[in-house]
Amino acid sequence: MSVTSISSFLPENLIWKGLTLTASAAKQIHYLIEKNPNIKGIRLEVKNAGCAGLKYVMNMVNDLSNEDLQFLQFGIKLFVPLKSMPFMDGTQLDYVSEGLNQVFKFNNPKAQHFCGCGASFNIE
Template sequence: MSISITPPARERIRQFLDRTPGAAGVRFGVRRTGCSGFAYVVDLADAVQPDDRTLDVDGIPLIVDARSLPMVDGTVIDFRRQGLNASFVFHNPNATGECGCGESFTVG
Protein backbone atom coordinates (compact mmCIF):
# COMPACT_ATOMS: atom_id res chain seq x y z
CA MET A 1 0.00 0.00 0.00
CA SER A 2 1.53 3.26 -1.12
CA ILE A 3 0.15 6.79 -1.10
CA SER A 4 2.40 9.82 -1.56
CA ILE A 5 1.86 13.44 -0.59
CA THR A 6 3.73 16.23 -2.39
CA PRO A 7 5.34 19.03 -0.33
CA PRO A 8 2.59 21.59 -1.17
CA ALA A 9 -0.13 19.11 -0.16
CA ARG A 10 1.77 18.19 3.02
CA GLU A 11 1.99 21.86 3.98
CA ARG A 12 -1.75 22.39 3.39
CA ILE A 13 -2.72 19.25 5.30
CA ARG A 14 -0.48 20.22 8.24
CA GLN A 15 -2.25 23.61 8.37
CA PHE A 16 -5.60 21.81 8.76
CA LEU A 17 -4.21 19.42 11.39
CA ASP A 18 -2.57 22.25 13.36
CA ARG A 19 -5.94 24.04 13.56
CA THR A 20 -7.65 20.86 14.79
CA PRO A 21 -5.40 19.31 17.45
CA GLY A 22 -7.99 16.65 18.40
CA ALA A 23 -8.10 15.14 14.89
CA ALA A 24 -7.00 11.53 14.56
CA GLY A 25 -5.62 12.32 11.10
CA VAL A 26 -6.74 12.93 7.55
CA ARG A 27 -9.33 10.64 5.99
CA PHE A 28 -8.61 9.85 2.35
CA GLY A 29 -10.87 7.65 0.29
CA VAL A 30 -13.57 7.53 -2.33
CA ARG A 31 -17.35 7.72 -2.43
CA ARG A 32 -19.82 6.84 -5.18
CA THR A 33 -20.93 9.95 -7.02
CA GLY A 34 -20.74 11.93 -10.23
CA CYS A 35 -21.03 10.92 -13.81
CA SER A 36 -18.00 8.60 -13.74
CA GLY A 37 -18.70 6.70 -10.56
CA PHE A 38 -16.31 7.79 -7.76
CA ALA A 39 -15.07 11.02 -6.18
CA TYR A 40 -12.21 11.52 -3.75
CA VAL A 41 -12.86 12.31 -0.11
CA VAL A 42 -10.32 14.29 1.91
CA ASP A 43 -11.43 15.38 5.37
CA LEU A 44 -10.25 15.53 8.94
CA ALA A 45 -11.03 12.34 10.85
CA ASP A 46 -12.31 12.47 14.42
CA ALA A 47 -11.61 8.78 15.00
CA VAL A 48 -10.22 5.66 13.39
CA GLN A 49 -12.92 3.09 12.54
CA PRO A 50 -12.40 -0.70 12.83
CA ASP A 51 -12.13 -1.19 9.04
CA ASP A 52 -9.67 1.72 8.58
CA ARG A 53 -6.00 1.48 7.86
CA THR A 54 -3.76 4.26 9.16
CA LEU A 55 -0.67 5.09 7.13
CA ASP A 56 2.10 7.41 8.26
CA VAL A 57 2.91 9.45 5.16
CA ASP A 58 5.77 11.82 5.94
CA GLY A 59 4.50 12.32 9.49
CA ILE A 60 0.87 12.75 8.46
CA PRO A 61 -1.60 10.13 9.73
CA LEU A 62 -3.58 9.20 6.62
CA ILE A 63 -6.70 7.13 7.36
CA VAL A 64 -8.12 5.03 4.52
CA ASP A 65 -11.19 2.77 4.78
CA ALA A 66 -10.88 -0.83 3.57
CA ARG A 67 -13.27 -0.31 0.62
CA SER A 68 -11.21 2.58 -0.75
CA LEU A 69 -7.77 0.98 -0.32
CA PRO A 70 -7.55 -0.82 -3.68
CA MET A 71 -8.85 2.24 -5.55
CA VAL A 72 -6.33 4.71 -4.06
CA ASP A 73 -3.22 2.53 -3.82
CA GLY A 74 -0.38 4.32 -5.61
CA THR A 75 -2.10 7.73 -5.60
CA VAL A 76 -0.07 10.92 -5.34
CA ILE A 77 -1.91 13.72 -3.51
CA ASP A 78 -0.89 17.20 -4.66
CA PHE A 79 -2.14 20.71 -3.86
CA ARG A 80 -2.26 23.44 -6.50
CA ARG A 81 -3.15 27.11 -6.62
CA GLN A 82 -4.31 28.64 -9.90
CA GLY A 83 -5.29 32.25 -9.60
CA LEU A 84 -7.95 32.48 -6.91
CA ASN A 85 -8.58 28.72 -6.94
CA ALA A 86 -6.81 26.19 -4.74
CA SER A 87 -7.50 22.48 -4.52
CA PHE A 88 -6.09 19.04 -3.94
CA VAL A 89 -5.19 17.18 -7.13
CA PHE A 90 -4.95 13.39 -7.33
CA HIS A 91 -2.70 11.38 -9.63
CA ASN A 92 -4.19 7.89 -9.38
CA PRO A 93 -2.73 5.04 -11.46
CA ASN A 94 -5.93 3.03 -10.87
CA ALA A 95 -8.20 5.59 -12.56
CA THR A 96 -9.17 4.42 -16.03
CA GLY A 97 -11.24 7.48 -16.90
CA GLU A 98 -12.47 10.82 -15.62
CA CYS A 99 -15.56 12.86 -16.32
CA GLY A 100 -15.24 16.06 -18.31
CA CYS A 101 -15.49 18.29 -15.26
CA GLY A 102 -12.78 16.34 -13.41
CA GLU A 103 -14.94 15.75 -10.34
CA SER A 104 -15.26 11.98 -10.65
CA PHE A 105 -13.37 9.00 -12.01
CA THR A 106 -13.73 5.32 -12.88
CA VAL A 107 -11.54 2.36 -12.04
CA GLY A 108 -11.05 -0.72 -14.18
Protein backbone atom coordinates (compact mmCIF):
# COMPACT_ATOMS: atom_id res chain seq x y z
CA MET A 1 0.00 0.00 0.00
CA SER A 2 1.40 3.41 -0.96
CA VAL A 3 0.92 6.62 0.95
CA THR A 4 0.00 9.77 -0.95
CA SER A 5 0.82 13.19 0.42
CA ILE A 6 -1.59 16.05 -0.23
CA SER A 7 -0.54 19.67 0.17
CA SER A 8 -2.85 22.32 1.58
CA PHE A 9 -3.50 25.61 -0.15
CA LEU A 10 -3.56 28.40 2.41
CA PRO A 11 -3.93 31.86 0.80
CA GLU A 12 -2.60 33.62 3.89
CA ASN A 13 0.74 31.82 3.49
CA LEU A 14 1.39 32.98 -0.08
CA ILE A 15 3.48 35.91 -1.24
CA TRP A 16 1.30 38.10 -3.42
CA LYS A 17 2.37 40.35 -6.31
CA GLY A 18 -0.44 42.69 -5.33
CA LEU A 19 -2.57 45.07 -7.33
CA THR A 20 -1.37 48.21 -9.06
CA LEU A 21 -2.89 51.43 -10.35
CA THR A 22 -2.06 53.40 -13.46
CA ALA A 23 -1.51 57.14 -13.05
CA SER A 24 -4.87 57.71 -14.76
CA ALA A 25 -6.73 55.45 -12.29
CA ALA A 26 -4.94 57.07 -9.35
CA LYS A 27 -5.91 60.55 -10.53
CA GLN A 28 -9.60 59.58 -10.78
CA ILE A 29 -9.60 57.81 -7.41
CA HIS A 30 -7.97 60.85 -5.75
CA TYR A 31 -10.73 62.98 -7.29
CA LEU A 32 -13.42 60.67 -5.87
CA ILE A 33 -11.82 60.55 -2.42
CA GLU A 34 -11.49 64.36 -2.30
CA LYS A 35 -15.28 64.56 -2.64
CA ASN A 36 -15.66 62.38 0.47
CA PRO A 37 -12.81 62.78 2.98
CA ASN A 38 -14.16 59.95 5.21
CA ILE A 39 -13.07 57.41 2.61
CA LYS A 40 -10.09 55.32 3.78
CA GLY A 41 -9.45 53.69 0.42
CA ILE A 42 -10.82 51.45 -2.32
CA ARG A 43 -11.87 47.82 -1.89
CA LEU A 44 -11.40 45.69 -4.98
CA GLU A 45 -12.79 42.17 -5.04
CA VAL A 46 -14.45 39.50 -7.13
CA LYS A 47 -17.93 38.07 -6.64
CA ASN A 48 -19.67 35.10 -8.23
CA ALA A 49 -21.77 36.42 -11.11
CA GLY A 50 -22.43 36.32 -14.83
CA CYS A 51 -22.05 33.68 -17.51
CA ALA A 52 -18.31 33.21 -17.00
CA GLY A 53 -18.50 33.00 -13.21
CA LEU A 54 -16.83 36.08 -11.66
CA LYS A 55 -17.21 39.85 -11.78
CA TYR A 56 -15.14 42.69 -10.37
CA VAL A 57 -16.54 44.84 -7.58
CA MET A 58 -15.02 48.19 -6.64
CA ASN A 59 -16.22 50.23 -3.67
CA MET A 60 -14.98 53.21 -1.73
CA VAL A 61 -14.72 52.19 1.92
CA ASN A 62 -14.51 53.97 5.24
CA ASP A 63 -14.21 50.84 7.37
CA LEU A 64 -11.55 48.17 7.23
CA SER A 65 -11.94 44.42 7.45
CA ASN A 66 -9.51 42.02 9.09
CA GLU A 67 -9.91 39.86 5.98
CA ASP A 68 -8.41 42.53 3.68
CA LEU A 69 -4.88 42.68 2.37
CA GLN A 70 -3.69 46.27 1.89
CA PHE A 71 -1.64 47.70 -0.97
CA LEU A 72 -0.49 51.31 -1.27
CA GLN A 73 -0.19 52.98 -4.68
CA PHE A 74 0.08 56.72 -5.41
CA GLY A 75 -0.92 57.40 -1.79
CA ILE A 76 -4.13 55.38 -2.25
CA LYS A 77 -4.92 52.39 -0.07
CA LEU A 78 -6.25 49.40 -1.98
CA PHE A 79 -8.02 46.78 0.12
CA VAL A 80 -8.51 43.29 -1.28
CA PRO A 81 -10.24 40.47 0.61
CA LEU A 82 -7.91 37.51 1.00
CA LYS A 83 -10.46 35.23 -0.68
CA SER A 84 -10.30 37.39 -3.86
CA MET A 85 -6.51 37.43 -4.17
CA PRO A 86 -6.13 34.10 -6.04
CA PHE A 87 -8.34 35.58 -8.78
CA MET A 88 -6.89 39.13 -8.80
CA ASP A 89 -3.19 38.89 -7.93
CA GLY A 90 -1.13 40.88 -10.43
CA THR A 91 -4.11 42.90 -11.68
CA GLN A 92 -3.64 46.50 -12.80
CA LEU A 93 -6.52 48.96 -12.43
CA ASP A 94 -6.67 51.56 -15.19
CA TYR A 95 -9.04 54.43 -16.02
CA VAL A 96 -9.66 54.63 -19.76
CA SER A 97 -11.86 56.23 -22.38
CA GLU A 98 -14.19 53.84 -24.19
CA GLY A 99 -16.11 55.73 -26.83
CA LEU A 100 -17.75 58.67 -25.07
CA ASN A 101 -17.43 57.08 -21.63
CA GLN A 102 -14.60 56.82 -19.12
CA VAL A 103 -14.44 53.63 -17.08
CA PHE A 104 -12.21 51.74 -14.68
CA LYS A 105 -10.70 48.74 -16.43
CA PHE A 106 -9.18 45.69 -14.72
CA ASN A 107 -6.14 44.36 -16.59
CA ASN A 108 -5.92 40.90 -15.05
CA PRO A 109 -3.25 38.53 -16.40
CA LYS A 110 -5.11 35.59 -14.85
CA ALA A 111 -8.42 36.24 -16.65
CA GLN A 112 -8.83 33.74 -19.48
CA HIS A 113 -12.53 33.26 -20.19
CA PHE A 114 -14.99 36.10 -20.71
CA CYS A 115 -18.73 36.16 -21.30
CA GLY A 116 -19.98 37.64 -24.57
CA CYS A 117 -20.93 41.00 -23.07
CA GLY A 118 -17.66 41.29 -21.13
CA ALA A 119 -19.35 41.66 -17.73
CA SER A 120 -17.84 38.53 -16.21
CA PHE A 121 -14.68 36.44 -16.45
CA ASN A 122 -12.99 33.34 -15.11
CA ILE A 123 -9.44 32.11 -14.70
CA GLU A 124 -7.70 28.89 -15.72
